[in-house]
Amino acid sequence: MALTLYDKLWDAHLVKQRDDGTALIYIDRQLLHEVTSPQAFEGLRLAGRQPWRLSANLATPDHNVPTTNKERQVGVSGIEDETSRIQVQTLDDNCDEFGITEFKINDPRQGIVHVVGPEQGATLPGMTLVCGDSHTATHGAFAALAHGVGTSEVEHVLATQCLIQRKMKNLLIQVDGDLQPGVTAKDIILAVIGEIGTAGGTGYAMEFAGSAIASLSMEGRMTICNMAIEAGARVGLVGCDQVTLDYVKGRPFAPQGEDWDKAVAYWKTLHSDADASFDKVVKLDAARIEPQVSWGTSPEMVVAVTDRVPELEKAEDDNQRKSWEAALKYMGLEPGQAITDIQLDRVFIGSCTNSRIEDLREAAAVAKGRRVAASLKQALVVPGSGLVKQQAEEEGLDKIFIEAGFEWREPGCSMCLAMNADKLGQGEHCASTSNRNFEGRQGYGGRTHLVSPGMAAAAAIAGHFVDVREF
Amino acid sequence: MQKFTQVNGLVAPLDRANVDTDLIIPKQFLKSIKRTGFGPNLFDELRYLDEGYPGQDASKRPLNPDFVLNQPRYQGSEILLSRKNFGCGSSREHAPWALVDYGFRAVIAPSFADIFFNNAPKNGLLLIKLDEAVIDRLFQEVEANEGYRLAIDLPAQTVTTPSGEVLSFEVDPFRKHCLIEGLDDIGITLQDAEAIQAYEAKRSQVTPWIFS
Incomplete structure (x- = not known):
């Protein structure tokens, strides 16, 4: 029988199918961070339980770490905010107590979990992988079954190496054709979300395929899978091909020697069969996708940079019109306003969506030899990991950014969710390479516009949105 | 985990689609390493007129009088009525923790986001999906009738309105078993x-x- 990639990954990890329709699914890898793990470790302690398989776990602090060199140079004790310091220290203490490998705050391998896992080869094709973070969908770019879980499930995986699940349905997003120059993976996924809506993928594992996806780098594929959750799908997937194998080979946690050959033989089977059937198929023409900018407070509220904020009469129904009205009020925008007329206060380049080396190169190529607009209060570049930062510095990208007037920071989630000191002020507009434009997401009263790294850099230079293709 | 069998509770209407977990509990409160104490900060940005931060005395903060949970008629609500795609966004279990800590026992909506849908029942919070048209009607009934209560019977999988109308709902048999026990x-x-x-x-x- 022809199987989808999701079917294959599910079948390979099925420990037990229960009569009530639930299944026990084995989890190969769990990534841990400071925000969603303390209560899980506490639960283990209270029940007198030990982790089932220690080597399955890898931890690093990311959500709540400061990104200034001043606070970072002395490690955990340098974190000025006391509750944040306690939380990061608690992760260290828990990992030490249970014997879990952790890249601590000043380890060069520290960074955003979804950047660190792939970078270390801790994310491998064919794996099941979870983390207490919804953007765990990122790892599906490696033909791994990966999704976010809550803290109860973090504890459940620590204690049992399994999860109780129900099988999802299969959704195929087929993107064929060639992207225009200046249009990136970020624009593809924003266009997909604009097309199917924030709940369009609910209940599905969402596989991305087609020539446009096949021609993307692993960084681009990660950006796409990362935001599957913004379309409602817990799981994003891309089949394994030579691009995947080339990326994984030689990474610290990747198999070597004889194991590598055996792994490659298996991984080459990790794609949907040609005649596999999907419950739903959505097709997009890559050539028609333009650089995207979100205008509202949900990632589905997105248009091309050449477009305008929608008129309320274009809403499909009353509920959508109400949502649009509320979003425009929050965002301080008018119906019909040109996207390029939106003035910006801050720019953020970073997050698990767009903080990898390719993203920084894309932004640096735009910023090179130019200056951030004087009207901007801040333009931040936050690399996804210490190793991404190192590589960027070896390539001289840090100098390009600094000379252009960007701040060059230490790795972490930073202004994507603004748990640390990097945040928007009330009413401020931000061009952000992150993944969510929810109310208050980047700071109390802050107004987020989601864009690609190139678009963010161009917006930083211009002080308002511009079409990066003409920049 | 608190058992769930029957709840006859006051209903609060949150008339908004795509209620995300950032809205349910903003990130600054995720710095806590505990499972409890999130209730005062549930819907923080909607509920108060000032910016919230951990460790504040919530009783001294200015309330937003327009927000539904601040209206006298909805005090003591145990059932939250909302719109489609409730709980979208982040996987933070702090969202169901905050709803439960506030006193909610159940959320009724046309649909829920997947991760939230998994997290909630593990904390004794029952999620009930009803058709959009039924939800529309419930919103009208709640707003028209002060003290509007719904009687939820999980073993029977029914919601009964004050007029005696019985609405059936689906629930995963495994989740049902865990919630009841x-x-x-x-x-x-x-x-x-x-x-x-x-x-x-x-x-x-x-x-x-x-x-x-």
Whole structure:
């Protein structure tokens, strides 16, 4: 029988199918961070339980770490905010107590979990992988079954190496054709979300395929899978091909020697069969996708940079019109306003969506030899990991950014969710390479516009949105 | 985990689609390393007129009089009525923790986001999906009738309105069992410890690099 990639990954990890329709699914890898793990470790302690398989776990602090060199140079004790310091220290203490490998705050391998896992080869094709973070969908770019879980499930995986699940349905997003120059993976996924809506993928594992996806780098594929959750799908997937194998080979946690050959033989089977059937198929023409900018407070509220904020009469129904009205009020925008007329206060380049080396190169190529607009209060570049930062510095990208007037920071989630000191002020507009434009997401009263790294850099230079293709 | 069998509770209407977990509990409160105490900060940005931060005395903060949970008629609500795609966004379990800590026992909406849908019942919070048209009507009834209550019967899988109308809902049999008995998943899964070990033994032959 022809199987989808999701079917294959599910079948390979099925420990037990229960009569009530639930299944026990084995989890190969769990990534841990400071925000969603303390209560899980506490639960283990209270029940007198030990982790089932220690080597399955890898931890690093990311959500709540400061990104200034001043606070970072002395490690955990340098974190000025006391509750944040306690939380990061608690992760260290828990990992030490249970014997879990952790890249601590000043380890060069520290960074955003979804950047660190792939970078270390801790994310491998064919794996099941979870983390207490919804953007765990990122790892599906490696033909791994990966999704976010809550803290109860973090504890459940620590204690049992399994999860109780129900099988999802299969959704195929087929993107064929060639992207225009200046249009990136970020624009593809924003266009997909604009097309199917924030709940369009609910209940599905969402596989991305087609020539446009096949021609993307692993960084681009990660950006796409990362935001599957913004379309409602817990799981994003891309089949394994030579691009995947080339990326994984030689990474610290990747198999070597004889194991590598055996792994490659298996991984080459990790794609949907040609005649596999999907419950739903959505097709997009890559050539028609333009650089995207979100205008509202949900990632589905997105248009091309050449477009305008929608008129309320274009809403499909009353509920959508109400949502649009509320979003425009929050965002301080008018119906019909040109996207390029939106003035910006801050720019953020970073997050698990767009903080990898390719993203920084894309932004640096735009910023090179130019200056951030004087009207901007801040333009931040936050690399996804210490190793991404190192590589960027070896390539001289840090100098390009600094000379252009960007701040060059230490790795972490930073202004994507603004748990640390990097945040928007009330009413401020931000061009952000992150993944969510929810109310208050980047700071109390802050107004987020989601864009690609190139678009963010161009917006930083211009002080308002511009079409990066003409920049 | 608190058991859930029957709840006859006051209903609060949150007339908004795509209620995300950032809205349910903003990130600054996620710095806590505890599971409890999130209730005062549930819907923080909607509920108060000032910016919230951890450790504040919530009783001294200016309330937003327009927000539904601040209206006298909805004090003591145990059932939240909302719109489609409730709980979208982040996987933070702090969202159901905050709803439960505030006093909610159930959320009724046309649809829920997947991760939230998984997280909520593990904390004794029942999620009930009803048709959009039924939800529309419930919103009208709640707004028209002060003190509007719904009677939820989980074993019978019914919601009964004050007029005696009985609405049926679907629930996963496993989740239903756990909610009624107040069981946590880990104990149940560990009953299959041998099956997990057998899987590992077999799988480590196929993908040895996972287990090294």
